[in-house]
Amino acid sequence: MADEQTEKAERESRPSPIDVHVGSRIRLRRTLLGMSQERLGEALGLTFQQVQKYERGVNRVGASRLFDLARVLDVPISFFFDDMPEPLAREYGSGAVRRAVGFAEPQEGFDDDTLHRRETLELVRAYYRITDPAVRKRVFDLIKSLAPIDSPG
Structure with a gap:
């Protein structure tokens, strides 16, 4: 029983793969714009440490904050979910659901590391x-x- 509780606590303390992906997309767009974490934080009324936590997926980005990020970074909200790794996309929804909410289809031969x-x-x-x-x-x-x-x- 104690092992199950420990395992559950460890799972809950790790960032969600979706939060990590959204964070990496925030970092990608900020970097493409040549914007520092400090500048993004100022635009959102946050410290750069809070921006860092969002980018690492340590802190979950709420809906209103995602809306603010999309506005400041000049992207549609769907941008943060684009290029989601296929296993993660499969785990959290079918292709039809992904298309309906604006997820991009994966591109063959396109390595996500290229963007970084x-x-x-x-x-x-x-x-x-x-x-x-x-x-x-x-x-x-x-x-x-x-x-x-x-x-x-």
Whole structure:
């Protein structure tokens, strides 16, 4: 009986995989914007330590806070649930449910670590520093033209 209680207490003290995923998406978007934890905290009326806890999944993000995060980080709320690892998505709902609430479908051959690499972050930041929309579109088209063409499925 004591072992069951200990095991339950340990499970409850660990962050939920969903909270960890949402936290990683908060960190990703904040980093892509070049925003510090301090600046995000100020915009939300929080300390940077509270932002850190959200990003690590230690603290659960409530609905109103998620709404505020989406507004400050300029993303739809569904962004925080996009690219959820398939095993986690399967455990918490079917594909139909995921699509209905705005979850992105997993992309084949796309490694989530790509979004966390320094090169990716620098590329995205440089891209958004291009102020002329026409030039930015041409850069986007150039990059797409250099990528391998997907073979028809």
